[in-house]
Amino acid sequence: MIRRPAIMTPGKLTAFVAAVLFVFIMISSFFAVSADAATTLQQYEKIKKDYQKFLKDEGKKTYRHFWLRHIDRFLALQKRHPKSTRADDSLYMAAGAYVKLHEYSYLKDDLKKAVKYNDSLAAKYPKSNLADDGLVRAGQVLEKLGDKKGAYKRYAMCVLKFPKGDLTSKARAALKRLLKYAPKPTPKPKPAATPKPTPAPTPVAEKTPVSPPALSAITQALSEAGLKETEKPVDDDTAGDKEGLALEPIPLEVFGVPIIRKISHWSNPDYTRIVIELSEKVNFQQHLLEKVPGSQLPRRLYLDFENCHLPDRMDKDYPIGDGLLKQVRAGQNTEDVVRVVLDIETIGEFQVFPLLDPFRVVIDVSGEKRTVVAAKPPAPTAKRRIWKVVIDAGHGGTDPGAMSRGGDRETDLALSIAKLVEKEFKKDKNIKVLLTRRSDRFITLPQRPAIANSYGADLFVSIHINAARNRKASGIEVYNFAPKAGADIADLVAAENATDVAGVMSMNTLLDGLTLLYKRAESNNLAAKVQSSMLVQARKQYRDVKSRRIRGAPFYVLLGAKMPAILVECGFITNSTELRRLKNKRYQKALALGIAQGVRQYFSEFD
Numbered sequence: 001m002i003r004r005p006a007i008m009t010p011g012k013l014t015a016f017v018a019a020v021l022f023v024f025i026m027i028s029s030f031f032a033v034s035a036d037a038a039t040t041l042q043q044y045e046k047i048k049k050d051y052q053k054f055l056k057d058e059g060k061k062t063y064r065h066f067w068l069r070h071i072d073r074f075l076a077l078q079k080r081h082p083k084s085t086r087a088d089d090s091l092y093m094a095a096g097a098y099v100k101l102h103e104y105s106y107l108k109d110d111l112k113k114a115v116k117y118n119d120s121l122a123a124k125y126p127k128s129n130l131a132d133d134g135l136v137r138a139g140q141v142l143e144k145l146g147d148k149k150g151a152y153k154r155y156a157m158c159v160l161k162f163p164k165g166d167l168t169s170k171a172r173a174a175l176k177r178l179l180k181y182a183p184k185p186t187p188k189p190k191p192a193a194t195p196k197p198t199p200a201p202t203p204v205a206e207k208t209p210v211s212p213p214a215l216s217a218i219t220q221a222l223s224e225a226g227l228k229e230t231e232k233p234v235d236d237d238t239a240g241d242k243e244g245l246a247l248e249p250i251p252l253e254v255f256g257v258p259i260i261r262k263i264s265h266w267s268n269p270d271y272t273r274i275v276i277e278l279s280e281k282v283n284f285q286q287h288l289l290e291k292v293p294g295s296q297l298p299r300r301l302y303l304d305f306e307n308c309h310l311p312d313r314m315d316k317d318y319p320i321g322d323g324l325l326k327q328v329r330a331g332q333n334t335e336d337v338v339r340v341v342l343d344i345e346t347i348g349e350f351q352v353f354p355l356l357d358p359f360r361v362v363i364d365v366s367g368e369k370r371t372v373v374a375a376k377p378p379a380p381t382a383k384r385r386i387w388k389v390v391i392d393a394g395h396g397g398t399d400p401g402a403m404s405r406g407g408d409r410e411t412d413l414a415l416s417i418a419k420l421v422e423k424e425f426k427k428d429k430n431i432k433v434l435l436t437r438r439s440d441r442f443i444t445l446p447q448r449p450a451i452a453n454s455y456g457a458d459l460f461v462s463i464h465i466n467a468a469r470n471r472k473a474s475g476i477e478v479y480n481f482a483p484k485a486g487a488d489i490a491d492l493v494a495a496e497n498a499t500d501v502a503g504v505m506s507m508n509t510l511l512d513g514l515t516l517l518y519k520r521a522e523s524n525n526l527a528a529k530v531q532s533s534m535l536v537q538a539r540k541q542y543r544d545v546k547s548r549r550i551r552g553a554p555f556y557v558l559l560g561a562k563m564p565a566i567l568v569e570c571g572f573i574t575n576s577t578e579l580r581r582l583k584n585k586r587y588q589k590a591l592a593l594g595i596a597q598g599v600r601q602y603f604s605e606f607d
């Protein structure tokens with residue numbers, strides 16, 4: 001005899017569901033304000049059960065009147081008890097039933113009814129957790145009906161009204177796909193012609209009257225359309241219930257139009273880094289306008305961001321006046337091009353590169369002076385020159401970095417080691433050291449090399465703890481910058497760059513076409529010295545510490561550093577043996593000493 005496995009048979013399952021349902025109903029009725037609520041709930045469950053039974057009956061499903069009978073029962077319940085907890089569910093079921101009915105009837109009217117009841121659900125029960133479902137479903141049905149504009153409105157409404165709902169990302173994706181069906185802004189006079197990107201004393205961006213972003217027009221269009229849709233229902237069952245569709249100003253990105261989010265800068269007289277953050281990836285072009293003899297206008301570097309908007313609320317001018325740049329100005333140059341202009345006082349070299357997640361464009365501008373480390377004249381008073389080192393403890397604040405199973409955080413270990421490196425350098429009169437952070441606080445990735453560039457550092461060392469899926473992985477590895485990541489380290493680069501592996505791969509192509517300034521040979525030399533010195537110190541405590549390869553990878557934290565720059569992975573937080581060591585102050589000191597000794601060896605070649 002074959003023993004049946006102890007799984008639930010359909011019979012047992014039904015009994016179980018019924019029991020759960022019964023208990024649920026009992027509990028609900030216990031807490032319900034009135035017995036009436038419980039009755040409505042029971043009625044709803046009965047109607048739903050009958051409907052689900054009908055759905056299994058292939059024969060009956062071919063008759064229209066059976067469908068309508070079930071739909072009417074749901075609608076009647078909603079009408080009789082509009083304030084009950086199942087009123088929204090009833091509309092939702094009715095709308096869904098019309099969609100299913102259409103599979104048999106092929107009548108467009110059935111789909112239109114589905115839209116109507118989904119709309120009605122969102123309008124009448126804006127607080128229901130089905131309201132966003134109603135809007136997205138209405139959008140999907142409208143797409144089926146070929147009404148892309150109508151669909152766009154429903155998705156926009158979903159994103160607007162339920163920004164934290166579980167369907168928002170779906171709605172956003174749909175908005176992006178249907179972007180060309182977005183309500184058009186009211187026609188307005190064409191803005192002045194775009195200045196040509198040739199050397200000419202034409203004012204750029206700011207003298208052109210900034211055309212207001214299409215925000216108000218879209219809001220208005222949406223408002224009108226949205227309200228009208230629900231104000232003219234066939235049988236007026238949603239009239240007088242506009243509460244759910246009151247509209248606030250909507251950020252343009254909701255409509256799939258990329259916007260400039262933020263412009264920030266770090267600067268000193270030798271170096272300025274500007275970071276322009278956007279809501280998503282857009283194409284951009286850079287142009288340099290030379291000063292025309294006799295003209296008042298300075299040299300200008302400008303970037304045009306295509307298919308992009310500058311929100312009204314943003315500051316348009318950013319005075320800098322650090323000797324390199326006078327100011328940065330942003331303007332809506334044409335209807336869909338945002339121009340960011342850098343008014344130059346004196347610059348030597350500059351480079352422009354993008355970062356992902358969020359999409360940012362970084363502009364590094366530096367003076368004509370300091371370029372090569374060894375070219376710096378020795379300090380007149382001291383026999384040996386003073387070296388400046390920036391130590392960066394990875395992650396911090398909202399970004400804990402890698403985590404162990406027990407909750408140990410990369411940010412804490414990295415900070416602890418960074419402080420010990422500082423302590424080590426403080427013993428040395430010829431080395432000045434600066435930490436990018438001294439506490440558990442958040443610093444953006446582009447800010448870190450900017451700190452080193454502004455400080456005029458001779459070296460930059462970013463300290464991290466590694467993580468791997470393979471829990472046996474262990475050892476010390478040191479990286480310098482390279483524009484491309486090998487597929488085998490995409491996971492690590494993704495983790496350190498706060499992006500995903502896809503982001504790393506598209507970074508490969510993004511950076512590939514750019515001429516990036518970075519000190520490859522010097523950084524490689526530094527990496528080799530630091531790695532071997534760390535191993536010497538670490539192996540004094542544990543002879544089995546593994547040496548891993550020295551490699552190049554596109555770590556954002558190294559990108560744009562004007563000095564030799566490395567990223568040190570001190571060990572694996574995911575390896576329990578190594579984690580135990582990394583948490584031990586004595587081992588941390590050994591690692592810190594290793595880093596410091598490696599840096600000293602590197603400097604000694606120039607002293």
Ligand SMILES: [Zn+2]
Pocket residue numbers: 394395401402410463464465495496
């Ligand atoms: Zn890290």
